[in-house]
Amino acid sequence: KVTLLHGSHRTGKRTDAAMEKWRGHGLGQFIHWGLYAIPGGAWNGKQYNGAAEWIRSWNGIPKSTYDSLNYSFNPTAFDAKSWAKTAKQMGAKYVTFTTKHHDGFCLWPSKYTKYTVANSPYKKDIVKAVVDAYDQEGIDVILYFSVMDWNHPDWRYDIKSKEDSIAFERFKKFTRNQLIELLTNYPTVKGLWFDGTWDTSWVKQAAFADELETEMRKLRPGLIIGSRFRADENGKRHFDSNGVLMGDYEQGWERKIPSRIEDVHGNDWDCVMTVPENQWGYNAAWNGHIKTGLELIEMTARCVSLGGNFVLNFGPKGDGSIRQEELKLAAEIGDWMKINQQAIYNCGYAGYDKQDWGYFSKKTGTDKIYMLVFNVPVSGALRIKTPAKTVIKKASLLADATETFTPEQISGDEYFLHLKKGTHPQPFVIVLETAPGQQSNGVKYEKAK
Numbered sequence: 001k002v003t004l005l006h007g008s009h010r011t012g013k014r015t016d017a018a019m020e021k022w023r024g025h026g027l028g029q030f031i032h033w034g035l036y037a038i039p040g041g042a043w044n045g046k047q048y049n050g051a052a053e054w055i056r057s058w059n060g061i062p063k064s065t066y067d068s069l070n071y072s073f074n075p076t077a078f079d080a081k082s083w084a085k086t087a088k089q090m091g092a093k094y095v096t097f098t099t100k101h102h103d104g105f106c107l108w109p110s111k112y113t114k115y116t117v118a119n120s121p122y123k124k125d126i127v128k129a130v131v132d133a134y135d136q137e138g139i140d141v142i143l144y145f146s147v148m149d150w151n152h153p154d155w156r157y158d159i160k161s162k163e164d165s166i167a168f169e170r171f172k173k174f175t176r177n178q179l180i181e182l183l184t185n186y187p188t189v190k191g192l193w194f195d196g197t198w199d200t201s202w203v204k205q206a207a208f209a210d211e212l213e214t215e216m217r218k219l220r221p222g223l224i225i226g227s228r229f230r231a232d233e234n235g236k237r238h239f240d241s242n243g244v245l246m247g248d249y250e251q252g253w254e255r256k257i258p259s260r261i262e263d264v265h266g267n268d269w270d271c272v273m274t275v276p277e278n279q280w281g282y283n284a285a286w287n288g289h290i291k292t293g294l295e296l297i298e299m300t301a302r303c304v305s306l307g308g309n310f311v312l313n314f315g316p317k318g319d320g321s322i323r324q325e326e327l328k329l330a331a332e333i334g335d336w337m338k339i340n341q342q343a344i345y346n347c348g349y350a351g352y353d354k355q356d357w358g359y360f361s362k363k364t365g366t367d368k369i370y371m372l373v374f375n376v377p378v379s380g381a382l383r384i385k386t387p388a389k390t391v392i393k394k395a396s397l398l399a400d401a402t403e404t405f406t407p408e409q410i411s412g413d414e415y416f417l418h419l420k421k422g423t424h425p426q427p428f429v430i431v432l433e434t435a436p437g438q439q440s441n442g443v444k445y446e447k448a449k
């Protein structure tokens, strides 16, 4: 153990109500929207190969021309209420919304820079519209904020001179001012999702960032901040020099999902995921593999079964409308969630061995176990290995409790549930009422009725 002044200030999960609520969300929506949605991944008819929200960094684009896009930002189809309705129907319990991405354009009328929506034809406060609309739908709001700001003259990738240091001191003040401004303007937001914090200039600011995080938490008790915001004084990010998680949850699962429970080290975490391989902002040409509704439902199940939240990204167009492909996915996910949401909301790791047919989740604070079945075996037999001294009192279909299953005991703590042939074209959920701490009484298998 090394002594740290600016390492993690807490070990273990937060147990307060605000974090318990976040932990139980299961499914969230990410929205990446900004000037990058106007070019939509192409410039003068040429396709940019990277992620559309990074197009400003492309050599093919004159920076000043990109920066002038704020003068053509007028999303006439923007309707935060319809975005929030889409999220509600999908079953998302929270939204993470880009206030300012790496390009530095602010979707709120910040007092600390001219590079904001106030100086665009649209003029109005988009962050406020989103916060109000999602609040009204009962969906929690987390604000995405990029520390790295390509537009600000005082941004530096590293501090290599006295001039850099003087400039970056101004940048740090600017960053603090904007964060306090966001927390003051939009007091109902539940957390901040930080990005653009990997460059050396920011990694060197352990003391400043630690102080700023403390100040924000004091201003907004219960505020949820992930592991990507700040480094410790040795430059360690996400986990400090003693291997303790920074912030309230692990923010390292960007476009990837943990394989096993050991990978999450007993921490809270979220997985943020794109529909294409790697496009967060709107890209008109969705190339490569586009994830299907079934894939995304299975990713949601996998994240919840490992105690995390799955946050699916939407990239609205330059005019503010959501593309048809994303609306269709939201509807498909929502249709499944309407029937099976009980296995997702306020659920977490069940402590059962992973089986080939799918995922277990457990309703927090109860002995209710869910089996989220994606891969029905040819045998129709779903294997369950219960933790020691746990008996299955009842097994039934979540969608229809009258459809019950009589567990066939195979050995001390192993059972088969036998499915009727060809009865489940869609992923489905079985609920297990269990009684831990009891010796199994050898439930015998009765022929399927």
Ligand SMILES: C[C@@H]1N[C@@H](C(=O)NCc2ccccc2)[C@H](O)[C@@H]1O
Pocket (backbone or CB within 6 Å): 032, 051, 053, 054, 195, 198, 254, 272, 280
């Ligand atoms: C949530 C996404 N994060 C931004 C990004 O630059 N990701 C690339 C990246 C991911 C992890 C460490 C460094 C850099 C993307 O533009 C999205 O905003």
